[in-house]
Amino acid sequence: MLTRRKLAVSTAAFALAAGFTGAAYAQQKTVVEFWHGLPQPLGGQLEQVVKGFNDSQDKVQVNPTFKGSYPETMQAAIAAFRAGNAPHVVQMFEVGTATMLSAGPAIKPVHQLMSETGSGLDAAAYIPAVRGYYSSKDGKMMALPFNSSTTITFYNKDAFQKAGLDPNKPPATWPEVADAARKLKAAGVTCPMTFSWPTWTQFEQVGALHDKPFASEANGFGGLNATLKINDPFFVKHLQTLIDLQKEGALRYGGRDNAADSLFPSGECAMIQASSGLRGRIVKEAKFNWGAAPLPYWPDAISSPKNSIIGGASFWVMTSPKRTADEYKAVAAFFSYLARPEVDAKWHMDTGYVPVTLQGFELAKKEGFYEKNPGAEVPAEQLTRTATTENTMGLRLGNLPEIRNIIQEEMEKAFQGQQTAQQALDNAVKRGDTVLRNFERANKT
Amino acid sequence: MQRRVIFDNKALPYLLLAPQVAVTLIFFIWPAAQALWQSVHLQDAFGLRSQFVGLENFEAVLSDPNYLETVKTTIIFSVSVTVLSLGSALGLAVLADSKIRAASAYKTLLIWPYALAPAVAAVLWMFIFNPDIGILGRALNNLGYAWDYRLNDGQALTMVILAASWKQVSYNFIFFLAGLQAIPRSVLEAASIDGAGAVRRFWTITFPLLSPTTFFLLVVDVVYAFFETFGTIHALTHGGPGKATETLIFRVYQDGVVNHDLGGSSAQSVILMVIVIALTAIQFRFVERKVHYS
Numbered sequence: 059m060l061t062r063r064k065l066a067v068s069t070a071a072f073a074l075a076a077g078f079t080g081a082a083y084a085q086q087k088t089v090v091e092f093w094h095g096l097p098q099p100l101g102g103q104l105e106q107v108v109k110g111f112n113d114s115q116d117k118v119q120v121n122p123t124f125k126g127s128y129p130e131t132m133q134a135a136i137a138a139f140r141a142g143n144a145p146h147v148v149q150m151f152e153v154g155t156a157t158m159l160s161a162g163p164a165i166k167p168v169h170q171l172m173s174e175t176g177s178g179l180d181a182a183a184y185i186p187a188v189r190g191y192y193s194s195k196d197g198k199m200m201a202l203p204f205n206s207s208t209t210i211t212f213y214n215k216d217a218f219q220k221a222g223l224d225p226n227k228p229p230a231t232w233p234e235v236a237d238a239a240r241k242l243k244a245a246g247v248t249c250p251m252t253f254s255w256p257t258w259t260q261f262e263q264v265g266a267l268h269d270k271p272f273a274s275e276a277n278g279f280g281g282l283n284a285t286l287k288i289n290d291p292f293f294v295k296h297l298q299t300l301i302d303l304q305k306e307g308a309l310r311y312g313g314r315d316n317a318a319d320s321l322f323p324s325g326e327c328a329m330i331q332a333s334s335g336l337r338g339r340i341v342k343e344a345k346f347n348w349g350a351a352p353l354p355y356w357p358d359a360i361s362s363p364k365n366s367i368i369g370g371a372s373f374w375v376m377t378s379p380k381r382t383a384d385e386y387k388a389v390a391a392f393f394s395y396l397a398r399p400e401v402d403a404k405w406h407m408d409t410g411y412v413p414v415t416l417q418g419f420e421l422a423k424k425e426g427f428y429e430k431n432p433g434a435e436v437p438a439e440q441l442t443r444t445a446t447t448e449n450t451m452g453l454r455l456g457n458l459p460e461i462r463n464i465i466q467e468e469m470e471k472a473f474q475g476q477q478t479a480q481q482a483l484d485n486a487v488k489r490g491d492t493v494l495r496n497f498e499r500a501n502k503t
Numbered sequence: 504m505q506r507r508v509i510f511d512n513k514a515l516p517y518l519l520l521a522p523q524v525a526v527t528l529i530f531f532i533w534p535a536a537q538a539l540w541q542s543v544h545l546q547d548a549f550g551l552r553s554q555f556v557g558l559e560n561f562e563a564v565l566s567d568p569n570y571l572e573t574v575k576t577t578i579i580f581s582v583s584v585t586v587l588s589l590g591s592a593l594g595l596a597v598l599a600d601s602k603i604r605a606a607s608a609y610k611t612l613l614i615w616p617y618a619l620a621p622a623v624a625a626v627l628w629m630f631i632f633n634p635d636i637g638i639l640g641r642a643l644n645n646l647g648y649a650w651d652y653r654l655n656d657g658q659a660l661t662m663v664i665l666a667a668s669w670k671q672v673s674y675n676f677i678f679f680l681a682g683l684q685a686i687p688r689s690v691l692e693a694a695s696i697d698g699a700g701a702v703r704r705f706w707t708i709t710f711p712l713l714s715p716t717t718f719f720l721l722v723v724d725v726v727y728a729f730f731e732t733f734g735t736i737h738a739l740t741h742g743g744p745g746k747a748t749e750t751l752i753f754r755v756y757q758d759g760v761v762n763h764d765l766g767g768s769s770a771q772s773v774i775l776m777v778i779v780i781a782l783t784a785i786q787f788r789f790v791e792r793k794v795h796y797s
Contacts, residue, residue: 129761136763140550157548157763164549313653314741326635460762470744473654489569496764500547 087119088388091145094122095131095371096205099338103408104205111395118388120147128154128371129459135376139164144376146389150201151371152191153458156278158374159200160456160501166375166386168393169198175390179397187365187441188414191452192372195279201372202393203414205405207335208366208437209259211354215347217328221245228351232299235329235354239308242328249310251303251329254318256311256469257462258369259331259353261288264296266450267355267363273494278454282498286461286490289483292359297472297479304473311473314466333369334437337410350433352440364450366440370411412437456497461490535776541769548763560770569746570754570771577750580664581728587668588724589717592675597705599676600683610680617673621734628666629739652740656747659740663748666739667732674727675720682716683709722786729779751775 096104101124108122125131128151135148139161150158158165172179181189181199187208192201215225221241229235235251242250253259265272270292275284303309310327312318322330323343330336331353340348355363373396375389395401402418405411407427413419419438422428428435444450455461465486472482510516542560546553564570599609616624634640634651643650652659686709694704710717733752736742742749742757749757755775759768 133760136548160547161549162551164551311654314743317653321635324635457762457764460764463757463761467743467745470654474656474744476656476745493762496545496767500545500552502552 087117088384090118090120090147090385090388090392092120092122092147092149092392093125093131093135093145094149095125095128095151096149097124097127100205100335100409103405107396107401107405110401111392114395115391118391120388120392132157139376139378142379144378146376146381146385147373147392148376149204149371150374152206152369152452153462155192155201155372155452156454156456156458156497159194159454160282160497164377165200166377167194167198167200168202168375169200171375171386171390172393175387177390177394179393183397183399183415183417185412185414185416185419185438185442186446187450187452188368188412190446191368201374202396203372204370204396205335205409205411206368206370206372206414207333207411208368208441209255209263209331209353210334210366210436210440211351212322212330212332212336212340213349213351214322214325214328215349217242217245217247217346221247221328225347225349228349229354230352231357232296232354233357236299236303236308239303239329240306243306243308247328249321249327250308251331252310252312252318252321252327253331254312254316254336255333255369256314257465260296260300260469261293261465262453263331263353263366264293266365266367267353268292268359269364269447269449270359271449272453273455276448277451278456279448279451282456282494282501284455284494286487286494288465289480289487292356294479294483296356297469297483301472301479311470314463334412335370335410337434350436352436364444365442365446367450367452368412368441406438407434410434412441455494456501457493460493464489464493538769538772538776541765542773543766545766548765556766560766561774564767564770564774572746573749573751573754576660576746576748577729580660580667580732580748580750581725583664584667584671584728584732585721585724587664588671588675589720591668592672592720593679593713593717595672596676596679596683597709600680613676614673616670617677619670621670621731622738624670625666625735625738628662628735632662652744654744656744659744659748663732663736663739667728667735670732670735671724671727675724678716678720679713682713686712718786718790721790722783725782725786726779729775751778 092108094101094104105122108120112119123145125134128149131148132150132154135144135150138144144164168179169181171177179199179202181193181197184199184203188203188206189199191206192203193199211228213228218225218228218238221238222245223238223241229238239250262272264270265288270290271277271287273284273286273288275281278284300309304311310318310321312321312327316333318327318330319332319336319339321327322332322336323340325344325346334350337350353363353366373393375386397415399415399417399421402413402415403421403425406413406418407422407425413422419442423435468477468482468486468489471477472479477485543555543557544553545556545560595613599606599613603609619627629637631637632640632650632652634644634653640650649655650658652662690708690712691704694708699707729750730752732750733756736748736750736753737756740748742753751771752775755768755771758764758771762768
């Protein structure tokens with residue numbers, strides 16, 4: 059099913075791109091190839107944004123092409139680069155950031171592109187938690203932030219009511235979450251809570267919220283020699299809590315990556331910690347009253363939680379032997395358009411991704427979006443509620459997708475009772491560090 | 504008597520061979536050579552820096568306890584898939600070959616699954632076995648049996664074995680059916696007249712006469728289980744839970760495509776190539792001896 063849909067989408071994208079190319083040829087515009095990894099309906103919405111840019115001027119034609127999931131898009135871009143045919147712009151998921159950064163001559167940092175073409179890009183216009191993720195150590199923007207999300211809690215108000223919980227007071231701390239999950243179970247809810255993106259939601263975010271490092275060297279920002287820190291007693295206790303809840307039947311492990319997403323809109327699970335980008339789907343599919351809340355925290359570890367980190371993707375400029383100055387200028391024009399607050403705000407309101415610029419956030423507020431859509435402000439507020447520390451800037455770890463997988467695998471073994479929480483995280487650290495060392499070796503200049 | 508084709512033109516035979524040679528060179532020798540080269544190098548994802556590391560990639564792979572675990576999983580998986588798909592296809596072929604009503608309808612239905620792409624087949628299985636949306640998965644849970652292949656090694660492995668075998672039954676079925684139809688009726692009838700029952704006829708006549716087909720399918724099925732079940736596993740379990748359903752080929756993909764570890768992935772490809780060459784050689788040397796070709 060997935061494959062068929064992807065095929066249909068890519069065929070459509072191809073047809074679209076072919077149409078655009080034809081139009082461009084007639085008018086001699088500078089053509090910019092843009093590869094993205096957003097399936098429908100988000101992919102279509104992204105292509106609308108691109109169309110908005112194409113219609114706004116007559117010098118540049120951006121051709122969007124859907125290249126499959128994020129990892130597939132990354133693979134395609136790398137293969138194309140190796141063949142000397144890289145697209146001008148590629149959308150890359152946040153965990154690919156370190157890999158792209160160490161790509162050296164394969165990419166052109168955004169700050170460099172903007173200054174070379176005289177376009178200017180105000181880094182301070184971006185939300186710090188967003189900007190930090192995509193900036194070099196000295197604060198220069200390396201990629202253009204676009205679709206960013208963060209993790210929040212969605213909960214089923216009807217189920218809360220049924221279990222005698224206050225539907226307007228979602229649990230704010232982990233002890234409260236555990237308590238609510240047990241009450242929901244007692245009230246006959248088969249799946250009181252779940253979470254998608256296991257590593258992102260239960261380790262990366264939990265670390266940021268409590269100002270605990272996920273890895274040394276400021277989560278990898280300080281250098282390639284970072285090592286994982288998640289076998290710290292704090293994370294062990296957190297995983298143990300999840301395992302205990304799962305054993306009691308108060309929590310369900312919904313599978314890897316975003317496999318658990320469907321459990322909430324279907325009404326199966328009463329609480330989910332998931333990407334804020336899930337909102338659009340919940341609005342469309344959920345047949346019950348629901349609410350959105352910030353992620354819970356451990357009050358014994360921190361009195362008030364820090365900002366969460368982002369997920370999602372950013373746009374990278376790729377190089378190619380054939381690239382001309384005009385083409386870079388065209389890319390810069392495209393990026394300047396995307397950075398406009400009104401473009402940012404519209405994308406945020408249409409999709410459930412967070413606004414990436416502070417002005418975009420203000421604009422959405424001004425338009426009354428949050429009054430009309432209660433809970434939609436939760437992700438951006440959670441992202442901006444504190445100043446970022448070195449533990450809440452994001453992660454800068456090589457081959458992070460592989461590390462995420464390793465942690466998922468070790469979690470799955472622990473959930474089955476094959477190993478303790480401590481063993482799981484010790485193994486994850488050991489295996490993850492091997493990955494980091496290999497990356498360090500392969501990318502040493 | 505010897506028949507030789509004489510070409511007047513010396514270049515013509517080479518010309519006629521050229522397409523096949525080109526295909527072999529481009530689609531087999533070249534990638535295989537690249538894999539060999541990659542397997543002794545350490546390279547970043549973009550291919551900007553590479554260094555010769557000798558056999559380090561092999562050492563890393565072979566000393567990784569997870570890799571050895573994957574080898575074990577692959578053996579269990581491949582043997583199960585081969586036995587299951589060969590056995591059930593043979594049984595079905597024998598049944599479909601007998602005089603029954605609507606035999607051709609059964610045959611068509613049995614051949615159908617072969618037309619499905621592995622990923623599509625896997626999605627069908629998901630709609631049956633997924634604990635949340637699958638028909639059977641939900642039913643099992645409602646009956647009080649804790650079915651969740653996302654968190655149960657045994658259940659996950661059973662499911663991918665079933666799905667992968669089911670996919671291959673059709674292929675085996677076609678060949679077995681053709682093989683059965685090639686067995687002379689007169690031999691079977693003679694045995695009947697001599698008083699041999701159905702079971703005895705099967706084991707003493709049908710099965711030995713089918714052995715070339717069985718042998719061929721054995722080779723094909725082992726290669727299938729090793730290399731072509733990727734789509735099924737990818738769509739159903741992604742190798743999980745833990746690494747319970749990760750086979751060698753799945754790991755090659757995972758390390759090479761997802762994790763950008765081209766050196767390690769290539770080293771695994773080379774190991775896999777050696778394993779399959781060895782397996783095929785063993786099969787031809789030892790199993791083939793027991794095969795009656797005529």
